[in-house]
Amino acid sequence: MITTAIAPALVHGAAELETTARGLRPHRLPAAVRTRFPDPQLLMAEAQPSGVRLVFSTTAERLELVTHPTRVVYLGADRPRGSVDLLVDGELMQSDSLTGGSYTEVIMSTGASRQVEGPSHTSIFSPLPAGSKVVEIWLPHNETVELVELRSDAPLEPHRYGMPVWLHHGSSISHGSNAATPSGIWPAVAARIGGVDLRNLGLGGSALVDPFTAQVMRDTPADLISVKLGINVVNMDSMRLRAFVPAVHGFLDTIRDGHPDTPLVLISPIFCGIHEDTPGPGAFDPASFGTDQVKFIAAGSPEGVAAGQLTLRVIRDALQSLMERRSEDGNLYYLDGTALYGAEDAEDHPLPDALHPDTATHRLIGERFAQYAFAGEGPFGQDAKGAVA
Structure with a gap:
């Protein structure tokens, strides 16, 4: 498998990519906003990469994306986990539900919370159609993720849509x-x-x-x-x-x-x-x-x-x-x-x-x-x- 560095040219829909100990965290608002007004709700929302995706052209038939999710769990009101979607030439091919990651557990009646750490998650997409294609990996809209590693069985090239x-x-x-x-x-x-x-x-x-x-x-x-x-x-x-x-x-x-x-x-x-x-x-x-x-x-x-x-x-x-x-x-x-x-x-x-x-x-x-x-x-x-x- 080939490991491809996750560079900004591969990422669409983000304002910035923050370097973390694990990899890269996409942000939808720039650091200037996050620094001046660090409201917890705003920081959580903008770091959830809704609409953010990796986009590239490739002949690969197997892809692996390692992410580390982070979320908030409200006991008694928790929602389903996020997922990672893979589209080939604009068509949804596979959807992978997240597991593991880190989360803050909140008791709604008291506001008490605790932090829980878990392993990173690997999304495996295979088999993909043979031949050259444009691949989009849509990141979860409802959980923060760090992009850890991107692997494939053939080279990947950044793709620009050329669309408005x-x-x-x-x-x-x-x-x-x-x-x-x-x-x-x-x-x-x-x-x-x-x-x-x-x-x-x-x-x-x-x-x-x-x-x-x-x-x-x-x-x-x-x-x-x-x-x-x-x-x-x-x-x-x-x-x-x-x-x-x-x-x-x-x-x-x-x-x-x-x-x-x-x-x-x-x-x-x-x-x-x-x-x-x-x-x-x-x-x-x-x-x-x-x-x-x-x-x-x-x-x-x-x-x-x-x-x-x-x-x-x-x-x-x-x-x-x-x-x-x-x-x-x-x-x-x-x-x-x-x-x-x-x-x-x-x-x-x-x-x-x-x-x-x-x-x-x-x-x-x-x-x-x-x-x-x-x-x-x-x-x-x-x-x-x-x-x-």
């Missing part, structure tokens, strides 16, 4: 929460349909209209951009309407400083029953502890709307009005999130934890976004892609 880069920012839904595999998160589904190179800044619990996220987007090369805002602001009860609207204007203004004419889609929240008319904060539903599915609830009161608290309906109205006030920007588009997943969809595709879609619903959302955005006359359609690629 789609830069997307959103919440845990864009991050991929509750999707079973990293290539099954809705932005990945949409990117494959649209024929674009995904750079995913879906950050679980951290789509909070942060200026530093807008600055990262401003400075990131991109041909197509989308921003999905709302649910985290509600379920963290982090803003009132008076602060939210100017913050979104500023967020868009910052992106426009680096991408003045790039097609940009502003997306409002998908339907989420618990927060449609009830402000946050969101919380775990204690009645669901110890069951097969821990659920979320809205802990605010509808009466808070009169004082400026935010609900999803309030946010959709506010974003629609904001768009009308930015009508001078001919490359700015608005998509009502309920067109991706609405109240009627909740009947056939309920959110298992009352907040995040399952794998099938991620696929539905991805397909609907692709139909909206990448169609010939859509904001990311052939005219737009041809103009910026």
